[in-house]
């Protein structure tokens with residue numbers, strides 16, 4: 001299958017204004033059709049610049065961009081504008097036309113495309129139904145809540161039947177409840193219309209909730225990427241761990257335990273973090289090891305969550321017993337497809 | 347009180363105010379132009395009697411001058427708006443980081459506008475006399491006044507438009523670009539439409555400014571109310587003429603301002 005979006009060696013340097021800013025330092029990225037792809041990074045990492053390079057609102061200083069098989073970096077302005085119609089975009093601050101009603105906003109991209117008025121109206125009303133705002137068609141943006149504004153923006157982005165939807169921090173100005181609703185809407189659009197969605201965010205909770213894959217950006221580069229399950233169960237870079245830590249009870253629990261181990265564990269042993277595919281039961285793993293190697297295993301913390309489509313189970317345990325027995329158990333875990341990480345001696 | 351009833355009373359008050367204004371104007375005009383006794387003393391209640399003998403005496407001149415002023419304001423506004431909107435749009439779109447970024451064009455236009463705005467109007471009129479003669483065939487009267495008025499107003503109005511369009515949320519432009527709109531479409535559908543309230547505010551200020559300039563143009567042979575006030579009120583010491591001119595200009599400005607504010611409110615959401 002050919003990727004919906006392909007970036008090759010994208011560099012972007014902002015010159016002028018004193019020092020050169022290397023916003024992107026060589027990005028290669030492939031996003032397959034139907035994916036919800038998360039790009040996460042702290043402020044200033046270059047996320048917005050990257051997403052603006054996809055529809056060429058920003059021309060990369062170097063590198064090539066393909067969307068749906070068409071090389072955009074190759075095209076002239078006219079042809080590029082035509083291609084942009086199949087790339088929808090929504091923004092952090094919604095960017096609705098303030099002097100136009102909800103209806104006119106959604107109709108905006110359909111004008112001057114030779115679509116009869118009747119057909120336009122049908123389409124707009126249908127889109128407003130999808131985002132649940134058909135009864136606000138004559139309201140002006142200033143009369144809407146943030147969540148409603150973003151719904152209008154989504155309807156507007158969908159008006160030209162895009163193959164791709166770019167979302168730049170599109171829930172960052174919304175409260176948690178509204179964020180949930182917007183993310184649910186995006187997920188259902190992805191499922192029902194098969195739209196490929198790129199979600200730019202600095203919040204791991206957003207990525208965790210809807211993305212199937214993610215890339216972590218730092219200082220203009222992608223430092224880690226992959227299937228969301230793989231990245232969550234096996235983060236390699238410190239920055240990735242930090243992001244995961246923000247949405248993970250695990251890290252907080254671990255911190256708590258390490259600050260006063262004696263309160264949590266009655267026996268001395270090795271503090272071990274286990275990650276396993278949620279399909280197997282944590283309890284079964286523990287009791288089997290304990291029987292087979294004759295060691296005590298106490299579970300201090302455990303949870304299972306769904307990432308993408310797969311459940312991921314994790315536990316913090318203390319393995320106590322003879323040294324060789326504990327080592328043997330750790331070795332056996334590997335064979336069971338359980339990832340074990342020794343944190344400390346307690 | 348509910349919102350709709352509040353709006354109702356507000357509208358009612360507005361209509362009543364307008365009616366009273368029109369009634370006062372009507373009785374004044376009637377008094378000056380259509381009183382068979384040729385009465386020259388205006389009675390306002392029992393205590394106030396105002397002698398407007400000179401106004402009545404020069405009423406035909408007053409009418410002519412008022413029409414001249416309206417002509418000058420009308421023509422100058424119409425021509426200046428065309429040019430002003432054009433240059434305003436050029437300024438805002440060629441600025442750094444905007445859709446038609448072009449530093450040289452912006453810099454040159456910006457400097458020319460600043461230069462023209464810094465020349466006092468009276469001096470501008472004198473400077474332009476040869477050009478006015480060539481272009482309009484005469485340098486006096488309404489015809490001769492319009493050219494310098496336009497030259498003085500276009501830079502002013504261009505700045506007003508520039509300011510109004512600069513206020514537009516850049517996010518809207520970004521969204522329009524992302525949708526694949528051409529620069530021309532962005533100018534017409536985003537800048538000129540979304541910037542309309544601000545542009546109307548600028549236009550209101552500009553028209554009021556033109557009224558003031560026409561009064562000045564009068565003193566250098568342009569005709570109009572300024573001319574009238576100088577010739578009668580000042581040179582022949584007819585104080586009632588001066589006062590009447592001031593009141594008429596005040597009424598003009600008030601009408602323009604009220605209409606402008608009303609339109610601006612109506613269009614901003």
Ligand SMILES: Nc1ncnc2c1ncn2[C@@H]1O[C@H](COP(=O)(O)OP(=O)(O)O)[C@@H](O)[C@H]1O
Pocket residue numbers: 014021022023041042043044045046047048049050
């Ligand atoms: N138009 C621009 N001119 C100069 N520097 C810019 C411009 N846009 C972004 N940058 C710089 O590029 C870097 C990345 O910015 P951005 O892509 O907005 O990051 P993010 O969206 O991840 O917060 C920042 O250092 C920012 O200051």
Ligand SMILES: [Mg+2]
Pocket residue numbers: 047048049169
């Ligand atoms: Mg950003």
